[in-house]
Amino acid sequence: MISVSNSFVGHVFSIYLARSTDEEVINTKVASGGAVTAILSYALDTGLIDGVVTAKRTSGLEGEAVVARSRKELLATVGNKWSIVPLASRIRAKIEENDLNQVSVVCLPCQAQFFGQMRDFPMLETDFGERIEYIISLFCMGTFAFETFTNYLYRNHGIRGRDVKDIILRGDVIEVHHPGGVLRLSIRDIYQHLQVGCLVCSDYTGNWSDISAGIVETKPGWTMLIARNKKADELIKNAKKHGYIEVTDGSPFIGDVITRAREKLTRSQKNMMYLF
Ligand code: SF4
Numbered sequence: 001m002i003s004v005s006n007s008f009v010g011h012v013f014s015i016y017l018a019r020s021t022d023e024e025v026i027n028t029k030v031a032s033g034g035a036v037t038a039i040l041s042y043a044l045d046t047g048l049i050d051g052v053v054t055a056k057r058t059s060g061l062e063g064e065a066v067v068a069r070s071r072k073e074l075l076a077t078v079g080n081k082w083s084i085v086p087l088a089s090r091i092r093a094k095i096e097e098n099d100l101n102q103v104s105v106v107c108l109p110c111q112a113q114f115f116g117q118m119r120d121f122p123m124l125e126t127d128f129g130e131r132i133e134y135i136i137s138l139f140c141m142g143t144f145a146f147e148t149f150t151n152y153l154y155r156n157h158g159i160r161g162r163d164v165k166d167i168i169l170r171g172d173v174i175e176v177h178h179p180g181g182v183l184r185l186s187i188r189d190i191y192q193h194l195q196v197g198c199l200v201c202s203d204y205t206g207n208w209s210d211i212s213a214g215i216v217e218t219k220p221g222w223t224m225l226i227a228r229n230k231k232a233d234e235l236i237k238n239a240k241k242h243g244y245i246e247v248t249d250g251s252p253f254i255g256d257v258i259t260r261a262r263e264k265l266t267r268s269q270k271n272m273m274y275l276f
Pocket of ligand 1: 109111195
């Protein structure tokens, strides 16, 4: 295990490849290995946290903020997040409705920045950063401007947004899974349907998180985990010690993450040039 610091992926305490030891979790999360679900199950089971606030896909690409208090409820939130769910505005209500004191937030890098800044530098009486125990950020190349992308899918491919079952990024190709099969689109051809903010966003992994998590192309079936501090590293190690995940050294695969992070930064810098 090596520790590295890299300007493209932010501060790194440790890097792992991990996957759940729970067959049901693995079968539900074939692509990613289910390590985040497994680690959060461990944290819930042992009382480290009393809830997880995350996004759950409702229909097609749409989603909503939900609270999961158990492994079963976590499994119901599985799925890539391709439309942005306004977690920041909903999380306070969710925390209060559910009487939560120590939560994990699973979010996108832009949301991790909001939660991280609120936790580390609280400014307002309404801030609730002291209730956030762990921030887990998913790798993100962008989310779609919902209406323009669903219009594009329907107009050009006859697929209704509500019928989209899943969207999976494979290299430079996006697979849209729908009732009639799988539509493959070049990512470059659909950049125009991303949120404008995503086109100038430079953070791929979520620099403000405690743990960044995502898939690397060269190791399907495993989750790349970047722990950014000792507490996050201990959470991963303890989940392993208690049999929730299996873990190997992820540092040989960090190059894949750095490549994506560099691409995103380059895209952001190019788009920023057009703005000013
Ligand atoms: S690309 Fe950036 S702004 Fe867009 S959803 Fe991802 S993290 Fe947020």
